[in-house]
Amino acid sequence: MNREDAQKRSDRIKAFREELETLFQEKVAVPSSKDLAAILKHHEELLEHLAKDFDVDTTGVQKQMSWGMRVVSFLGSLALSAAVFFFFYRIWGHITTPVQIFLLIVAPLSMTFAAWSASRKDSSRSFSQVCGVLSLACFILNIAVLGRIFNVAPSPNAFLVWSALALILAYSMELHLLLVAGILCLMGYLSATVGTWSGIYWISFGERPENFIAAGTVIFAIPFVFKHRTYPLFPRYYRLTGMLAVLIATLILANWGRASYLPLDHKFIEYLYQTLGFILSAGLVFVGIRYKWSGMTNLGSTFFTILLYTKFYDWWWNWLPKYLFFLLIGLTAILLLLVLKRIRTSATGAT
Amino acid sequence: MRTKGVIAALALIVVANIGVLAGSVYNRSGGPWQKITLTERELALPRYYAFLSREDSGMFLQLRYYSGSSEQSWFGRDKLEDLGFDVPKHIKEVQAKRGELRSFGPQKVFVVLEYDGEAWKSYRDRVLENMEEIRKNMEDGALSRDAGDRRLSIIEKTLLETTRLFPIDASLDPEKLRNTYPDMGRYLIVPASYRVIVDTKWDVEHGEVQVTDIKGLIQEVLVTRLHLSKSMRLDLDQIIRQAGEPETAGGSGGKGRLFGAGGKGNAPRYEAVVGYGKRFEPWIIGVVPFSGERRSSPVEGG
Numbered sequence: 092m093n094r095e096d097a098q099k100r101s102d103r104i105k106a107f108r109e110e111l112e113t114l115f116q117e118k119v120a121v122p123s124s125k126d127l128a129a130i131l132k133h134h135e136e137l138l139e140h141l142a143k144d145f146d147v148d149t150t151g152v153q154k155q156m157s158w159g160m161r162v163v164s165f166l167g168s169l170a171l172s173a174a175v176f177f178f179f180y181r182i183w184g185h186i187t188t189p190v191q192i193f194l195l196i197v198a199p200l201s202m203t204f205a206a207w208s209a210s211r212k213d214s215s216r217s218f219s220q221v222c223g224v225l226s227l228a229c230f231i232l233n234i235a236v237l238g239r240i241f242n243v244a245p246s247p248n249a250f251l252v253w254s255a256l257a258l259i260l261a262y263s264m265e266l267h268l269l270l271v272a273g274i275l276c277l278m279g280y281l282s283a284t285v286g287t288w289s290g291i292y293w294i295s296f297g298e299r300p301e302n303f304i305a306a307g308t309v310i311f312a313i314p315f316v317f318k319h320r321t322y323p324l325f326p327r328y329y330r331l332t333g334m335l336a337v338l339i340a341t342l343i344l345a346n347w348g349r350a351s352y353l354p355l356d357h358k359f360i361e362y363l364y365q366t367l368g369f370i371l372s373a374g375l376v377f378v379g380i381r382y383k384w385s386g387m388t389n390l391g392s393t394f395f396t397i398l399l400y401t402k403f404y405d406w407w408w409n410w411l412p413k414y415l416f417f418l419l420i421g422l423t424a425i426l427l428l429l430v431l432k433r434i435r436t437s438a439t440g441a442t
Numbered sequence: 443m444r445t446k447g448v449i450a451a452l453a454l455i456v457v458a459n460i461g462v463l464a465g466s467v468y469n470r471s472g473g474p475w476q477k478i479t480l481t482e483r484e485l486a487l488p489r490y491y492a493f494l495s496r497e498d499s500g501m502f503l504q505l506r507y508y509s510g511s512s513e514q515s516w517f518g519r520d521k522l523e524d525l526g527f528d529v530p531k532h533i534k535e536v537q538a539k540r541g542e543l544r545s546f547g548p549q550k551v552f553v554v555l556e557y558d559g560e561a562w563k564s565y566r567d568r569v570l571e572n573m574e575e576i577r578k579n580m581e582d583g584a585l586s587r588d589a590g591d592r593r594l595s596i597i598e599k600t601l602l603e604t605t606r607l608f609p610i611d612a613s614l615d616p617e618k619l620r621n622t623y624p625d626m627g628r629y630l631i632v633p634a635s636y637r638v639i640v641d642t643k644w645d646v647e648h649g650e651v652q653v654t655d656i657k658g659l660i661q662e663v664l665v666t667r668l669h670l671s672k673s674m675r676l677d678l679d680q681i682i683r684q685a686g687e688p689e690t691a692g693g694s695g696g697k698g699r700l701f702g703a704g705g706k707g708n709a710p711r712y713e714a715v716v717g718y719g720k721r722f723e724p725w726i727i728g729v730v731p732f733s734g735e736r737r738s739s740p741v742e743g744g
Contacts, residue, residue, distance in 0.1 A: 177497060188671050192463070199455050207448040232456060234462065239500070241466040244633060244664040252458045256451055292548045292635045297569020300492050349542050354535040357542050358742025 172228035307336030474717025482710035561608035
């Protein structure tokens with residue numbers, strides 16, 4: 092059993108108890124007091140064991156506190172990372188090169204060790220997350236500043252090593268924030284590499300959104316190749332980040348065909364990507380429903396709506412009275428709601 | 443899993459640092475591949491250093507080179523084809539996009555920067571001709587004395603302070619460039635990026651886009667900020683103090699402006715020896731007071 096399974100079990104036990112309470116109040120038949128006592132006792136022991144071994148939230152209050160801790164941990168990590176950056180830049184001109192190099196190397200090593208120590212003592216992972224993010228921040232500073240000291244031309248390989256550290260820490264200590272950071276760095280590396288295949292200097296990889304479509308597709312495919320049995324929640328980050336990159340790039344090209352690699356008229360490219368965008372976002376809604384990937388469903392419906400509204404703007408903004416334009420937008424939203432409700436109802440019937 | 447992962451993370455950090463440091467050691471091993479002495483005109487203090495120094499105490503010198511397209515007439519279609527750029531294919535692409543696409547790249551290349559050579563003299567001569575034109579307009583009354591004097595003053599100041607590094611050639615093979623330009627005191631071979639610019643016009647008769655010109659343009663030299671170690675920065679501060687300008691570095695929030703405004707005329711205050719290693723990564727070997735060059739007005743051809 093992993094932490095996610097333990098939390099789901101804890102949530103089911105809580106829901107069971109609440110339903111039992113409701114049935115009792117509604118005077119519906121409930122198990123005999125002897126059976127009920129045995130079930131409740133078993134659940135008590137189980138919850139104790141789950142809380143002790145997996146640090147799951149067993150009550151609603153604990154769940155809220157856990158969310159609060161995650162937010163605080165995230166903000167704290169960012170603030171401390173910024174503090175490290177600014178502190179180093181403030182002092183580095185006053186120290187000799189060997190001391191600079193020593194500090195740059197020791198910082199990520201010591202923060203990695205601190206993250207490991209924290210993870211052994213703190214099962215909530217909040218402190219190990221803070222140390223893990225600091226470790227990554229120190230490593231980014233390490234490589235970036237060494238590059239400045241020795242006047243090294245920038246290279247996309249930096250993204251690769253940063254991604255590697257973030258992913259190693261994410262998988263060894265189950266840190267979701269570091270997983271996202273690692274995926275983003277990997278996306279940067281893949282996009283830059285795809286850009287260089289077309290012959291351009293890597294630093295301008297952002298000028299061609301298709302580089303992100305290729306990279307996003309690879310990221311999306313990763314969980315299909317590497318099954319995540321130990322970390323069942325990790326694949327959704329790959330899927331979401333990958334598809335987000337693909338959809339944003341598609342949206343850009345749907346409005347700015349000049350940025351495409353394709354040797355075609357820019358208007359035709361825009362129509363092509365608009366069509367692709369609609370098909371892809373609608374497809375994501377259906378795939379999300381089929382495989383119960385709620386993130387995909389939301390992403391697909393959001394981008395479908397954005398694409399639709401951009402088309403409405405292109406068609407009608409200049410010649411329709413403004414009140415009519417917004418009325419049409421509103422009516423379309425209602426129509427979409429009816430369609431989604433119908434899909435939702437049929438999904439409930441199917442289950 | 444946790445312990446193995448942390449060991450892997452620590453190993454990654456160590457290996458990455460060894461990689462970067464080993465690369466730098468290799469770059470500098472056997473001495474610089476090329477070495478050149480440049481003045482403050484070509485290796486300037488950071489322009490907005492006064493605003494940065496409070497939060498960033500690091501110091502660098504900015505390599506300045508002339509990047510205007512007017513001095514890159516050598517970078518035409520022939521040179522592009524030498525660099526392996528498929529000119530006919532890209533012309534077709536421009537036509538397919540009906541002239542909406544007008545640039546390609548950037549792409550990596552090695553460029554030759556000529557120091558105080560023919561390219562600089564040609565640029566200076568054109569500027570002097572422009573100054574003559576202004577004087578003539580002042581004499582003819584087409585330009586008022588005040589406006590003319592102001593323009594002449596700005597041009598003269600710029601001419602005395604502007605960089606004398608001009609890009610004059612490019613290739614994918616740095617060895618080939620070194621064989622063609624062996625004088626290491628005059629020519630610097632550095633990695634850079636370039637763009638391809640396409641000029642078009644609409645052919646009314648045939649109803650299609652015609653490409654009238656296709657040329658390259660050096661977009662940027664890849665490394666222009668050259669880090670100064672603490673000891674060299676102290677040397678530089680000393681030189682600038684002796685030259686009569688306020689200290690330009692450190693926590694005092696120094697000026698960091700280009701020389702020329704105040705101080706002792708428009709002459710550079712320092713010169714720096716720059717080395718480039720096997721991987722074309724530069725480093726500053728030393729900074730010394732400016733050894734002296736003619737301070738005459740550019741009108742005298744200085």
